[in-house]
Amino acid sequence: MLDERVTLVNIAFRMLGCAHDAEDVVQDAFARWFALSDEARREIRSPAAWLVRVTCRICLDQLNSARARRERYVGDWLPEPLPDDSRWASTGRDRAGDPAEQVALADSVSMGMLVMLESVTPAERVAFILHDVFDLPHTEIAEIVGRSPAACRQLAASARRHLQSDRRRAVTAHQHRDIVSAFKNACEHGDLDTLISLLDPQVTVRADGGGKARVALRAILGAQKTARYFLGLLRNKFAQELTEENVNGCPGLVSHVNGEVNGIVAFAVHGGRITQIWVIVNPEKLHAWREPSL
Structure with a gap:
Protein backbone atom coordinates (compact mmCIF):
# COMPACT_ATOMS: atom_id res chain seq x y z
CA MET A 1 0.00 0.00 0.00
CA LEU A 2 2.99 2.31 -0.48
CA ASP A 3 1.40 4.22 -3.38
CA GLU A 4 -1.77 4.76 -1.36
CA ARG A 5 0.27 6.09 1.57
CA VAL A 6 2.02 8.67 -0.65
CA THR A 7 -1.32 9.83 -2.03
CA LEU A 8 -2.89 10.02 1.43
CA VAL A 9 0.01 12.07 2.82
CA ASN A 10 -0.31 14.45 -0.13
CA ILE A 11 -4.02 14.89 0.52
CA ALA A 12 -3.57 15.31 4.27
CA PHE A 13 -0.79 17.87 3.91
CA ARG A 14 -2.88 20.05 1.62
CA MET A 15 -5.72 19.77 4.14
CA LEU A 16 -3.67 20.59 7.23
CA GLY A 17 -0.57 22.50 6.06
CA CYS A 18 1.67 20.47 8.38
CA ALA A 19 3.74 17.47 7.29
CA HIS A 20 3.95 15.97 10.80
CA ASP A 21 0.18 16.19 11.26
CA ALA A 22 -0.35 14.72 7.80
CA GLU A 23 1.85 11.72 8.62
CA ASP A 24 0.00 11.20 11.92
CA VAL A 25 -3.39 11.32 10.21
CA VAL A 26 -2.35 8.75 7.60
CA GLN A 27 -0.89 6.50 10.28
CA ASP A 28 -4.21 6.74 12.14
CA ALA A 29 -6.12 5.85 8.97
CA PHE A 30 -3.98 2.76 8.38
CA ALA A 31 -4.34 1.77 12.04
CA ARG A 32 -8.12 1.85 11.61
CA TRP A 33 -7.80 -0.27 8.47
CA PHE A 34 -5.75 -2.96 10.18
CA ALA A 35 -8.06 -2.87 13.21
CA LEU A 36 -10.88 -4.18 10.99
CA SER A 37 -11.54 -7.89 10.93
CA ASP A 38 -10.42 -9.88 7.90
CA GLU A 39 -14.05 -10.31 6.95
CA ALA A 40 -14.75 -6.57 7.17
CA ARG A 41 -11.73 -5.77 4.98
CA ARG A 42 -12.82 -8.31 2.36
CA GLU A 43 -16.22 -6.60 2.15
CA ILE A 44 -14.61 -3.26 1.21
CA ARG A 45 -14.55 -3.11 -2.59
CA SER A 46 -11.90 -0.37 -2.80
CA PRO A 47 -9.44 -0.21 0.11
CA ALA A 48 -7.82 2.88 -1.45
CA ALA A 49 -11.15 4.76 -1.55
CA TRP A 50 -11.90 3.65 2.03
CA LEU A 51 -8.54 5.01 3.20
CA VAL A 52 -9.13 8.32 1.40
CA ARG A 53 -12.52 8.69 3.10
CA VAL A 54 -11.14 7.91 6.55
CA THR A 55 -8.10 10.16 6.08
CA CYS A 56 -10.27 13.07 4.96
CA ARG A 57 -12.72 12.62 7.82
CA ILE A 58 -9.86 12.74 10.32
CA CYS A 59 -8.51 15.85 8.57
CA LEU A 60 -11.95 17.46 8.66
CA ASP A 61 -12.19 16.84 12.40
CA GLN A 62 -8.76 18.42 12.86
CA LEU A 63 -9.63 21.41 10.68
CA ASN A 64 -12.78 22.04 12.70
CA SER A 65 -10.76 22.17 15.92
CA ALA A 66 -7.67 23.89 14.48
CA ARG A 67 -9.07 27.41 14.59
CA ALA A 68 -9.55 27.27 18.34
CA ARG A 69 -6.01 25.95 18.79
CA ARG A 70 -4.54 28.64 16.56
CA GLU A 71 -6.20 31.37 18.59
CA ARG A 72 -3.75 30.36 21.34
CA TYR A 73 -0.79 30.29 18.94
CA VAL A 74 1.84 32.96 19.57
CA GLY A 75 1.81 35.28 16.56
CA ASP A 76 0.82 34.24 13.05
CA TRP A 77 0.36 30.56 12.21
CA LEU A 78 1.72 29.73 8.76
CA PRO A 79 1.75 26.42 6.85
CA GLU A 80 4.91 24.37 7.00
CA PRO A 81 7.53 25.20 4.33
CA LEU A 82 8.65 22.23 2.26
CA PRO A 83 11.90 21.63 0.40
CA ASP A 84 11.76 20.19 -3.11
CA ASP A 85 10.64 16.59 -2.81
CA SER A 86 8.83 14.41 -5.33
CA ARG A 87 6.68 12.99 -2.50
CA TRP A 88 4.56 16.15 -2.61
CA ALA A 89 3.65 15.82 -6.27
CA SER A 90 1.72 12.58 -6.38
CA THR A 91 -1.99 11.96 -6.70
CA GLY A 92 -1.67 8.23 -7.13
CA ARG A 93 -2.57 8.56 -10.82
CA ASP A 94 -0.46 9.15 -13.90
CA ARG A 95 -0.84 12.79 -14.90
CA ALA A 96 2.32 12.98 -16.96
CA GLY A 97 0.33 13.56 -20.14
CA ASP A 98 -1.46 16.63 -18.85
CA PRO A 99 0.88 19.57 -18.11
CA ALA A 100 -2.01 21.76 -16.95
CA GLU A 101 -2.94 19.25 -14.25
CA GLN A 102 0.72 19.01 -13.19
CA VAL A 103 0.82 22.80 -12.77
CA ALA A 104 -2.41 22.73 -10.75
CA LEU A 105 -1.01 19.99 -8.50
CA ALA A 106 2.20 21.94 -7.87
CA ASP A 107 0.29 25.17 -7.25
CA SER A 108 -1.88 23.46 -4.64
CA VAL A 109 1.12 22.98 -2.36
CA SER A 110 2.57 26.49 -2.84
CA MET A 111 2.80 28.67 0.24
CA GLY A 112 0.43 31.20 -1.30
CA MET A 113 -2.25 28.59 -1.94
CA LEU A 114 -1.89 26.99 1.50
CA VAL A 115 -2.18 30.39 3.17
CA MET A 116 -5.29 31.23 1.15
CA LEU A 117 -6.83 27.86 2.00
CA GLU A 118 -6.66 28.88 5.66
CA SER A 119 -9.29 31.54 4.91
CA VAL A 120 -12.02 29.20 3.66
CA THR A 121 -14.19 26.92 5.78
CA PRO A 122 -13.01 23.37 6.54
CA ALA A 123 -15.77 21.88 4.37
CA GLU A 124 -14.89 24.21 1.48
CA ARG A 125 -11.23 23.30 1.82
CA VAL A 126 -11.94 19.57 1.74
CA ALA A 127 -14.30 19.86 -1.25
CA PHE A 128 -11.92 22.06 -3.22
CA ILE A 129 -8.81 19.95 -2.60
CA LEU A 130 -10.49 16.63 -3.32
CA HIS A 131 -12.29 17.82 -6.45
CA ASP A 132 -10.01 20.44 -8.02
CA VAL A 133 -6.67 18.91 -7.07
CA PHE A 134 -7.32 15.17 -6.73
CA ASP A 135 -10.24 14.95 -9.16
CA LEU A 136 -12.62 13.06 -6.88
CA PRO A 137 -16.29 13.17 -7.92
CA HIS A 138 -18.72 15.14 -5.78
CA THR A 139 -20.60 11.93 -4.96
CA GLU A 140 -17.54 10.58 -3.11
CA ILE A 141 -16.83 13.92 -1.43
CA ALA A 142 -20.42 13.96 -0.18
CA GLU A 143 -19.77 10.80 1.84
CA ILE A 144 -16.80 12.47 3.51
CA VAL A 145 -18.28 15.83 4.48
CA GLY A 146 -21.80 14.60 5.15
CA ARG A 147 -23.45 16.84 2.54
CA SER A 148 -25.28 16.19 -0.71
CA PRO A 149 -23.28 16.07 -3.97
CA ALA A 150 -24.93 19.34 -5.01
CA ALA A 151 -23.88 20.98 -1.75
CA CYS A 152 -20.31 19.71 -2.24
CA ARG A 153 -20.29 21.20 -5.73
CA GLN A 154 -21.27 24.53 -4.20
CA LEU A 155 -18.60 24.22 -1.50
CA ALA A 156 -15.86 23.66 -4.07
CA ALA A 157 -17.17 26.51 -6.23
CA SER A 158 -17.27 28.88 -3.25
CA ALA A 159 -13.68 28.04 -2.32
CA ARG A 160 -12.60 28.43 -5.95
CA ARG A 161 -14.16 31.89 -6.22
CA HIS A 162 -12.52 32.99 -2.97
CA LEU A 163 -9.09 31.75 -4.00
CA GLN A 164 -9.30 33.25 -7.47
CA SER A 165 -10.40 36.61 -6.08
CA ASP A 166 -7.09 36.82 -4.21
CA ARG A 167 -4.97 36.26 -7.31
CA ARG A 168 -3.45 38.94 -9.48
CA ARG A 169 -1.31 38.88 -12.59
CA ALA A 170 1.28 36.19 -11.93
CA VAL A 171 4.81 36.01 -13.30
CA THR A 172 6.72 33.12 -14.82
Whole structure:
Protein backbone atom coordinates (compact mmCIF):
# COMPACT_ATOMS: atom_id res chain seq x y z
CA MET A 1 0.00 0.00 0.00
CA LEU A 2 2.99 2.31 -0.48
CA ASP A 3 1.40 4.22 -3.38
CA GLU A 4 -1.77 4.76 -1.36
CA ARG A 5 0.27 6.09 1.57
CA VAL A 6 2.02 8.67 -0.65
CA THR A 7 -1.32 9.83 -2.03
CA LEU A 8 -2.89 10.02 1.43
CA VAL A 9 0.01 12.07 2.82
CA ASN A 10 -0.31 14.45 -0.13
CA ILE A 11 -4.02 14.89 0.52
CA ALA A 12 -3.57 15.31 4.27
CA PHE A 13 -0.79 17.87 3.91
CA ARG A 14 -2.88 20.05 1.62
CA MET A 15 -5.72 19.77 4.14
CA LEU A 16 -3.67 20.59 7.23
CA GLY A 17 -0.57 22.50 6.06
CA CYS A 18 1.67 20.47 8.38
CA ALA A 19 3.74 17.47 7.29
CA HIS A 20 3.95 15.97 10.80
CA ASP A 21 0.18 16.19 11.26
CA ALA A 22 -0.35 14.72 7.80
CA GLU A 23 1.85 11.72 8.62
CA ASP A 24 0.00 11.20 11.92
CA VAL A 25 -3.39 11.32 10.21
CA VAL A 26 -2.35 8.75 7.60
CA GLN A 27 -0.89 6.50 10.28
CA ASP A 28 -4.21 6.74 12.14
CA ALA A 29 -6.12 5.85 8.97
CA PHE A 30 -3.98 2.76 8.38
CA ALA A 31 -4.34 1.77 12.04
CA ARG A 32 -8.12 1.85 11.61
CA TRP A 33 -7.80 -0.27 8.47
CA PHE A 34 -5.75 -2.96 10.18
CA ALA A 35 -8.06 -2.87 13.21
CA LEU A 36 -10.88 -4.18 10.99
CA SER A 37 -11.54 -7.89 10.93
CA ASP A 38 -10.42 -9.88 7.90
CA GLU A 39 -14.05 -10.31 6.95
CA ALA A 40 -14.75 -6.57 7.17
CA ARG A 41 -11.73 -5.77 4.98
CA ARG A 42 -12.82 -8.31 2.36
CA GLU A 43 -16.22 -6.60 2.15
CA ILE A 44 -14.61 -3.26 1.21
CA ARG A 45 -14.55 -3.11 -2.59
CA SER A 46 -11.90 -0.37 -2.80
CA PRO A 47 -9.44 -0.21 0.11
CA ALA A 48 -7.82 2.88 -1.45
CA ALA A 49 -11.15 4.76 -1.55
CA TRP A 50 -11.90 3.65 2.03
CA LEU A 51 -8.54 5.01 3.20
CA VAL A 52 -9.13 8.32 1.40
CA ARG A 53 -12.52 8.69 3.10
CA VAL A 54 -11.14 7.91 6.55
CA THR A 55 -8.10 10.16 6.08
CA CYS A 56 -10.27 13.07 4.96
CA ARG A 57 -12.72 12.62 7.82
CA ILE A 58 -9.86 12.74 10.32
CA CYS A 59 -8.51 15.85 8.57
CA LEU A 60 -11.95 17.46 8.66
CA ASP A 61 -12.19 16.84 12.40
CA GLN A 62 -8.76 18.42 12.86
CA LEU A 63 -9.63 21.41 10.68
CA ASN A 64 -12.78 22.04 12.70
CA SER A 65 -10.76 22.17 15.92
CA ALA A 66 -7.67 23.89 14.48
CA ARG A 67 -9.07 27.41 14.59
CA ALA A 68 -9.55 27.27 18.34
CA ARG A 69 -6.01 25.95 18.79
CA ARG A 70 -4.54 28.64 16.56
CA GLU A 71 -6.20 31.37 18.59
CA ARG A 72 -3.75 30.36 21.34
CA TYR A 73 -0.79 30.29 18.94
CA VAL A 74 1.84 32.96 19.57
CA GLY A 75 1.81 35.28 16.56
CA ASP A 76 0.82 34.24 13.05
CA TRP A 77 0.36 30.56 12.21
CA LEU A 78 1.72 29.73 8.76
CA PRO A 79 1.75 26.42 6.85
CA GLU A 80 4.91 24.37 7.00
CA PRO A 81 7.53 25.20 4.33
CA LEU A 82 8.65 22.23 2.26
CA PRO A 83 11.90 21.63 0.40
CA ASP A 84 11.76 20.19 -3.11
CA ASP A 85 10.64 16.59 -2.81
CA SER A 86 8.83 14.41 -5.33
CA ARG A 87 6.68 12.99 -2.50
CA TRP A 88 4.56 16.15 -2.61
CA ALA A 89 3.65 15.82 -6.27
CA SER A 90 1.72 12.58 -6.38
CA THR A 91 -1.99 11.96 -6.70
CA GLY A 92 -1.67 8.23 -7.13
CA ARG A 93 -2.57 8.56 -10.82
CA ASP A 94 -0.46 9.15 -13.90
CA ARG A 95 -0.84 12.79 -14.90
CA ALA A 96 2.32 12.98 -16.96
CA GLY A 97 0.33 13.56 -20.14
CA ASP A 98 -1.46 16.63 -18.85
CA PRO A 99 0.88 19.57 -18.11
CA ALA A 100 -2.01 21.76 -16.95
CA GLU A 101 -2.94 19.25 -14.25
CA GLN A 102 0.72 19.01 -13.19
CA VAL A 103 0.82 22.80 -12.77
CA ALA A 104 -2.41 22.73 -10.75
CA LEU A 105 -1.01 19.99 -8.50
CA ALA A 106 2.20 21.94 -7.87
CA ASP A 107 0.29 25.17 -7.25
CA SER A 108 -1.88 23.46 -4.64
CA VAL A 109 1.12 22.98 -2.36
CA SER A 110 2.57 26.49 -2.84
CA MET A 111 2.80 28.67 0.24
CA GLY A 112 0.43 31.20 -1.30
CA MET A 113 -2.25 28.59 -1.94
CA LEU A 114 -1.89 26.99 1.50
CA VAL A 115 -2.18 30.39 3.17
CA MET A 116 -5.29 31.23 1.15
CA LEU A 117 -6.83 27.86 2.00
CA GLU A 118 -6.66 28.88 5.66
CA SER A 119 -9.29 31.54 4.91
CA VAL A 120 -12.02 29.20 3.66
CA THR A 121 -14.19 26.92 5.78
CA PRO A 122 -13.01 23.37 6.54
CA ALA A 123 -15.77 21.88 4.37
CA GLU A 124 -14.89 24.21 1.48
CA ARG A 125 -11.23 23.30 1.82
CA VAL A 126 -11.94 19.57 1.74
CA ALA A 127 -14.30 19.86 -1.25
CA PHE A 128 -11.92 22.06 -3.22
CA ILE A 129 -8.81 19.95 -2.60
CA LEU A 130 -10.49 16.63 -3.32
CA HIS A 131 -12.29 17.82 -6.45
CA ASP A 132 -10.01 20.44 -8.02
CA VAL A 133 -6.67 18.91 -7.07
CA PHE A 134 -7.32 15.17 -6.73
CA ASP A 135 -10.24 14.95 -9.16
CA LEU A 136 -12.62 13.06 -6.88
CA PRO A 137 -16.29 13.17 -7.92
CA HIS A 138 -18.72 15.14 -5.78
CA THR A 139 -20.60 11.93 -4.96
CA GLU A 140 -17.54 10.58 -3.11
CA ILE A 141 -16.83 13.92 -1.43
CA ALA A 142 -20.42 13.96 -0.18
CA GLU A 143 -19.77 10.80 1.84
CA ILE A 144 -16.80 12.47 3.51
CA VAL A 145 -18.28 15.83 4.48
CA GLY A 146 -21.80 14.60 5.15
CA ARG A 147 -23.45 16.84 2.54
CA SER A 148 -25.28 16.19 -0.71
CA PRO A 149 -23.28 16.07 -3.97
CA ALA A 150 -24.93 19.34 -5.01
CA ALA A 151 -23.88 20.98 -1.75
CA CYS A 152 -20.31 19.71 -2.24
CA ARG A 153 -20.29 21.20 -5.73
CA GLN A 154 -21.27 24.53 -4.20
CA LEU A 155 -18.60 24.22 -1.50
CA ALA A 156 -15.86 23.66 -4.07
CA ALA A 157 -17.17 26.51 -6.23
CA SER A 158 -17.27 28.88 -3.25
CA ALA A 159 -13.68 28.04 -2.32
CA ARG A 160 -12.60 28.43 -5.95
CA ARG A 161 -14.16 31.89 -6.22
CA HIS A 162 -12.52 32.99 -2.97
CA LEU A 163 -9.09 31.75 -4.00
CA GLN A 164 -9.30 33.25 -7.47
CA SER A 165 -10.40 36.61 -6.08
CA ASP A 166 -7.09 36.82 -4.21
CA ARG A 167 -4.97 36.26 -7.31
CA ARG A 168 -3.45 38.94 -9.48
CA ARG A 169 -1.31 38.88 -12.59
CA ALA A 170 1.28 36.19 -11.93
CA VAL A 171 4.81 36.01 -13.30
CA THR A 172 6.72 33.12 -14.82
CA ALA A 173 8.89 30.89 -12.65
CA HIS A 174 11.98 32.47 -14.25
CA GLN A 175 10.79 36.00 -13.43
CA HIS A 176 9.92 34.92 -9.90
CA ARG A 177 13.43 33.55 -9.43
CA ASP A 178 15.04 36.71 -10.82
CA ILE A 179 13.07 38.90 -8.42
CA VAL A 180 13.95 36.71 -5.43
CA SER A 181 17.63 36.83 -6.47
CA ALA A 182 17.49 40.62 -6.72
CA PHE A 183 15.80 40.77 -3.29
CA LYS A 184 18.58 38.64 -1.78
CA ASN A 185 21.32 40.76 -3.33
CA ALA A 186 19.70 44.00 -2.19
CA CYS A 187 19.43 42.69 1.39
CA GLU A 188 23.04 41.53 1.43
CA HIS A 189 24.31 44.86 0.09
CA GLY A 190 22.03 47.04 2.21
CA ASP A 191 20.50 48.58 -0.91
CA LEU A 192 17.31 50.16 0.44
CA ASP A 193 16.24 51.84 -2.82
CA THR A 194 16.54 48.66 -4.90
CA LEU A 195 14.75 46.67 -2.22
CA ILE A 196 11.83 49.09 -2.20
CA SER A 197 11.63 48.97 -6.01
CA LEU A 198 11.13 45.20 -5.86
CA LEU A 199 8.22 45.45 -3.43
CA ASP A 200 4.59 46.18 -4.15
CA PRO A 201 3.53 49.35 -2.27
CA GLN A 202 0.97 47.22 -0.39
CA VAL A 203 3.32 44.30 0.32
CA THR A 204 2.59 42.33 3.48
CA VAL A 205 5.04 40.36 5.63
CA ARG A 206 3.84 37.66 8.01
CA ALA A 207 6.22 35.78 10.29
CA ASP A 208 5.77 32.52 12.19
CA GLY A 209 7.97 31.95 15.21
CA GLY A 210 5.43 30.04 17.27
CA GLY A 211 6.74 31.69 20.43
CA LYS A 212 9.99 29.75 19.97
CA ALA A 213 11.90 32.28 17.86
CA ARG A 214 11.94 36.05 17.90
CA VAL A 215 9.93 37.57 15.03
CA ALA A 216 7.44 40.35 14.43
CA LEU A 217 4.17 39.24 16.02
CA ARG A 218 2.04 41.42 13.75
CA ALA A 219 1.98 41.75 9.99
CA ILE A 220 4.31 44.34 8.47
CA LEU A 221 2.64 46.46 5.81
CA GLY A 222 4.09 48.59 3.04
CA ALA A 223 7.30 48.69 1.01
CA GLN A 224 9.25 51.10 3.25
CA LYS A 225 8.62 49.17 6.48
CA THR A 226 9.22 45.83 4.78
CA ALA A 227 12.53 46.91 3.26
CA ARG A 228 13.84 48.25 6.56
CA TYR A 229 12.66 45.14 8.38
CA PHE A 230 14.60 42.83 6.09
CA LEU A 231 17.72 44.97 6.05
CA GLY A 232 17.76 44.57 9.83
CA LEU A 233 16.72 40.92 9.85
CA LEU A 234 19.19 39.71 7.24
CA ARG A 235 22.20 41.89 7.91
CA ASN A 236 25.52 40.07 7.84
CA LYS A 237 26.56 40.76 11.41
CA PHE A 238 24.48 37.75 12.44
CA ALA A 239 26.74 35.56 10.27
CA GLN A 240 23.72 34.41 8.28
CA GLU A 241 24.13 32.81 4.91
CA LEU A 242 21.24 33.08 2.48
CA THR A 243 20.76 30.51 -0.24
CA GLU A 244 18.22 30.46 -3.04
CA GLU A 245 16.16 27.30 -2.93
CA ASN A 246 12.67 26.24 -3.89
CA VAL A 247 10.16 26.55 -1.06
CA ASN A 248 6.93 24.64 -1.66
CA GLY A 249 7.81 24.51 -5.33
CA CYS A 250 8.52 28.24 -5.77
CA PRO A 251 11.81 30.18 -5.58
CA GLY A 252 12.52 31.32 -2.04
CA LEU A 253 15.34 31.90 0.43
CA VAL A 254 16.80 29.71 3.15
CA SER A 255 18.75 31.22 6.04
CA HIS A 256 21.63 29.29 7.59
CA VAL A 257 23.58 30.06 10.76
CA ASN A 258 26.67 27.96 11.44
CA GLY A 259 25.55 25.53 8.76
CA GLU A 260 22.09 24.93 10.22
CA VAL A 261 18.83 26.14 8.70
CA ASN A 262 17.22 28.69 11.01
CA GLY A 263 14.61 30.25 8.75
CA ILE A 264 12.70 30.06 5.48
CA VAL A 265 11.43 32.99 3.42
CA ALA A 266 8.69 32.39 0.82
CA PHE A 267 7.39 34.93 -1.67
CA ALA A 268 4.34 35.71 -3.78
CA VAL A 269 5.19 37.74 -6.89
CA HIS A 270 2.49 39.41 -9.00
CA GLY A 271 2.70 42.11 -11.62
CA GLY A 272 6.50 42.07 -11.45
CA ARG A 273 6.73 42.90 -7.72
CA ILE A 274 6.70 41.02 -4.43
CA THR A 275 3.23 41.19 -2.92
CA GLN A 276 3.46 38.75 0.00
CA ILE A 277 6.38 37.51 2.09
CA TRP A 278 6.17 34.69 4.61
CA VAL A 279 8.94 34.12 7.15
CA ILE A 280 8.98 30.80 9.01
CA VAL A 281 11.46 30.47 11.87
CA ASN A 282 9.51 28.21 14.24
CA PRO A 283 12.05 25.36 14.68
CA GLU A 284 9.23 22.80 14.83
CA LYS A 285 8.43 23.63 11.19
CA LEU A 286 12.01 23.31 9.94
CA HIS A 287 12.63 19.59 10.50
CA ALA A 288 12.35 18.75 6.79
CA TRP A 289 15.14 21.27 6.07
CA ARG A 290 17.42 20.06 8.84
CA GLU A 291 17.12 16.32 8.31
CA PRO A 292 18.67 14.52 5.34
CA SER A 293 16.16 13.35 2.72
CA LEU A 294 15.34 9.66 2.82
